Amino acid sequence: MVLKKRLDYGFNGFQVPVIPRAPRSVRRRGLFKKKIEDNQICAFELLATVAGKLLLETESSSASSNEAEVKDQLVVGIDAIKQEQQDDERLLKTECLDQESCEESVSVSELVSQEHNQKFILKEFPHAESDALLERTSIVTNSDCSGKFGSDMKLSICKSKNVFGKFPSKVKRGFPGIGESCDGNLDNGIRRQLEAEGEEMGGLTVADTCSLQDPVEICMNFPAPVNSDCKVKLPLCRDPIPNASFHKHRNDVKVVNRDDDENSSGCNQRSTKVKAFRPSPRIADRRIRKLLTSKYWKVAPKLKDYDISNTDCGIKPACRNRKTYYGRERYQRDTPFKKRKWFDKSSVVTSDGGVSSESISNSPEKGMSGDKSGSDALLHGANGISSTVRGHQASFHSRDSHVRLSIKSFRVPELFIEVPESATVGSLKSTVMEAVTAILSRGLHVGVLLRGKKVSDDDRTLLQTGISQNDNLDTLGFTLEPNLAQAPSPLCPEDPPFLIPCDTPQRSTRSTVTPLLDSGVSDASPDPSPVSNLNNHVESNYDLVPSPSDVLIGKTTPETKALVAVPAMNVEALAVVPMNQKIRRSELAQRRTRRPFSVSEVEALVHAVEKLGTGRWRDVKIRSFDNANHRTYVDLKDKWKTLVHTAQISPQQRRGEPVPQELLDRVLSAHSYWSQHQAKQHGKHQAGTLKITEGQAEEDGSLKEEVI
DNA sequence: ATTAGGG
DNA sequence: CCCTAAT
Numbered sequence: 001m002v003l004k005k006r007l008d009y010g011f012n013g014f015q016v017p018v019i020p021r022a023p024r025s026v027r028r029r030g031l032f033k034k035k036i037e038d039n040q041i042c043a044f045e046l047l048a049t050v051a052g053k054l055l056l057e058t059e060s061s062s063a064s065s066n067e068a069e070v071k072d073q074l075v076v077g078i079d080a081i082k083q084e085q086q087d088d089e090r091l092l093k094t095e096c097l098d099q100e101s102c103e104e105s106v107s108v109s110e111l112v113s114q115e116h117n118q119k120f121i122l123k124e125f126p127h128a129e130s131d132a133l134l135e136r137t138s139i140v141t142n143s144d145c146s147g148k149f150g151s152d153m154k155l156s157i158c159k160s161k162n163v164f165g166k167f168p169s170k171v172k173r174g175f176p177g178i179g180e181s182c183d184g185n186l187d188n189g190i191r192r193q194l195e196a197e198g199e200e201m202g203g204l205t206v207a208d209t210c211s212l213q214d215p216v217e218i219c220m221n222f223p224a225p226v227n228s229d230c231k232v233k234l235p236l237c238r239d240p241i242p243n244a245s246f247h248k249h250r251n252d253v254k255v256v257n258r259d260d261d262e263n264s265s266g267c268n269q270r271s272t273k274v275k276a277f278r279p280s281p282r283i284a285d286r287r288i289r290k291l292l293t294s295k296y297w298k299v300a301p302k303l304k305d306y307d308i309s310n311t312d313c314g315i316k317p318a319c320r321n322r323k324t325y326y327g328r329e330r331y332q333r334d335t336p337f338k339k340r341k342w343f344d345k346s347s348v349v350t351s352d353g354g355v356s357s358e359s360i361s362n363s364p365e366k367g368m369s370g371d372k373s374g375s376d377a378l379l380h381g382a383n384g385i386s387s388t389v390r391g392h393q394a395s396f397h398s399r400d401s402h403v404r405l406s407i408k409s410f411r412v413p414e415l416f417i418e419v420p421e422s423a424t425v426g427s428l429k430s431t432v433m434e435a436v437t438a439i440l441s442r443g444l445h446v447g448v449l450l451r452g453k454k455v456s457d458d459d460r461t462l463l464q465t466g467i468s469q470n471d472n473l474d475t476l477g478f479t480l481e482p483n484l485a486q487a488p489s490p491l492c493p494e495d496p497p498f499l500i501p502c503d504t505p506q507r508s509t510r511s512t513v514t515p516l517l518d519s520g521v522s523d524a525s526p527d528p529s530p531v532s533n534l535n536n537h538v539e540s541n542y543d544l545v546p547s548p549s550d551v552l553i554g555k556t557t558p559e560t561k562a563l564v565a566v567p568a569m570n571v572e573a574l575a576v577v578p579m580n581q582k583i584r585r586s587e588l589a590q591r592r593t594r595r596p597f598s599v600s601e602v603e604a605l606v607h608a609v610e611k612l613g614t615g616r617w618r619d620v621k622i623r624s625f626d627n628a629n630h631r632t633y634v635d636l637k638d639k640w641k642t643l644v645h646t647a648q649i650s651p652q653q654r655r656g657e658p659v660p661q662e663l664l665d666r667v668l669s670a671h672s673y674w675s676q677h678q679a680k681q682h683g684k685h686q687a688g689t690l691k692i693t694e695g696q697a698e699e700d701g702s703l704k705e706e707v708i
Numbered sequence: 709a710t711t712a713g714g715g
Numbered sequence: 716c717c718c719t720a721a722t
Binding site: 615616617618633634637641 | 709710711712713
Binding site for chain 1: 716717
């Protein structure tokens, strides 16, 4: 049935080339059967996921932007959507009746108070009200889970509940008896599952995280989601209201929900449990956003979120439809493709024990819920969620060389959709679908963000790029980027290159390849130290390094790029406008990890400046730090600035790794020289013309000789 | 995208 | 290091 609906939306056209296998756990349950069967669904889910995400982001962004008009429209649209969703829910309910989802929904509705319905809505469409949402978001971002969130978290939770609540009521109407009976069953079932899958839970956690942020993660965690869901559900059911624990986890929860949703969506018919989760998709999306924005690492707390989401799932069928679908698609697609990728390139390690993962994932969770099992599960999940990915760099034997990371989510470009109030929900849906389809049809590629900056050089090794286990992996992010390439292309799904991820493989290959790095790395310590060493020599050598073939991936613009506007298909003539969203600071913002310049780096810098002068940092970068991705020309400029300052102060005042006086002398010398030879820009010509007399008439423009 | 400067 | 303005 679900499928049918989807088809109706017109997504049929989209097909996923290859369907990845569902995670073990899933398979066992047989939840994914359907998914597997219907490739289309997978694609659809992906689209949906992306769309949902975009939508959410858009909303949030709009809210932030203070665009009253937009808000209004959105709000209206939302309302309409809700109605539709409700209708959908009915259908879903019918479908799901046999499943537990119904039950869950019922329970949820009960839990949720109707008071917050409006708020709820807002939540769903943050942009509309946004203040509350924003706050939440920010909080989430912080996701410290500490007390601070308590109130906020609760609020959000409540809202969520409310939202769901709306739906639930309907559900009840439709299937009163069912709902009640189901509730009890659900819990039990969930618990059972949890117990049964408990061991796999790690995956769940991961899934939670993933779901929130993005499909990819989900894929990795696949198995886990179910478990987590179960866990989550339990808490929710028990205390729909914000428990302390819940509050803490709230952020995470959202994420979890997502996963759940996805899973559930995928598994809708398969198992009861799954269904229960489905409802959360919406939340998941939001959360995903939030998560994305914030650090992903707080996953652990998510357990509670799961619970919430579960509840939610049951509650809103309509929402579910939408979200669920999205979630599913995302889930399926993402999962498969990610898995593939990882497998291809590197071995994916489930981080059951994942100590490392723990480290990676922040432990904001400290406040985890009291339940040991729960928390453990969560933790595992957290670890597991991000399946550990081991770099291809097999060459690096030292464990330090390996970079373990968990991808909590992928950022997806936001879609900005503006629809007239008069537009029908259906038209809105189709509009979103088209937009999403268009994006997917073009294919997505994975983008890597390091410290908020996109890493476009696929040929670089992780080490070179500055991605090492020691570094803050939290500064590492991934994005699913549409291939906007040139002009917007038609929606036609014909080309489902969606999986294009082929890129990934290539990438991996490339990265692995770089010879120089590898060798260097081997000895290396996790730290960039190797890099620095290389740097010294690099000047000329590095140039030899294979040129990056960014073309494939690099070109696509990151999230910033708007999805291509899709030709309006709707009668309503809804316009989908890609919206560039400035990346939220919170996301990128994290300060880059501090990386003091080594003496060798300073030497290289001094040398380069002596030759090039102080106004050509770009050249300096290319000349001497081309391989050091973590050193930007701005960094070099800043370093020079500090070097000059350092050289001018007394040695006692200097801090940090002492720089050889000899180098400082050269710094002063070069600084002095280039200060007088403003010619840097025009080069020697002017300098000569200027006839500056320092005894250095070198037109050459290079201090080199003089200094030397 | 770079550069220059302030914070 | 970050951020911004001006290129």
